[in-house]
Amino acid sequence: GENVEQHPSTLSVQEGDSAVIKCTYSDSASNYFPWYKQELGKGPQLIIDIRSNVGEKKDQRIAVTLNKTAKHFSLHITETQPEDSAVYFCAAYPGNQFYFGTGTSLTVIP
């Protein structure tokens, strides 16, 4: 099956700085890559996603890039704010089920 690796596992940034989280996947059949934010005690919530026919997608302060050749995709958060502190998960979808990365705990220091 698909294998998704995510780095780093923890990330601390100063408020206003940028944060980058990277994921790699193994199955070339994966064609959809969502990113989720999980706050303490809650279920994951979709924040942005990208399909395999697109190289980059942006939504205000967050953006995702996809390199199909290298099989990796990244989440970029600019101008970070304390409310961005959470655990972020990437996932890959080869057409039958979602495969998740192990998560990145992001702390934004005021």
Add this chain to the structure above:
Amino acid sequence: NAGVTQTPKFRILKIGQSMTLQCAQDMNHNYMYWYRQDPGMGLKLIYYSVGAGITDKGEVPNGYNVSRSTTEDFPLRLELAAPSQTSVYFCASLNGQAYTDTQYFGPGTRLTVL
């Protein structure tokens, strides 16, 4: 819309006991999923369903069973609970194709098996 609801929020089981984790969604979604989340790990798929009466195994189905008699409900059954099933369980749903719809998650059930 309540979205995806799960009950109970917390539960402690003794080894060998059984229980059912409840999941319901009011969005008329076809697809429903059960995941478990262990500390420091991502979500692992236990079972999923593409519609009433249709279920299939995910990555980690051993020790669990599911049924889908209605569109709204997707209960997860644990038989003979084991300490390895201590985890946080999330139910999720989405309408149709993953890349055109959002997957909505419930708030989770924290299960401890002692």
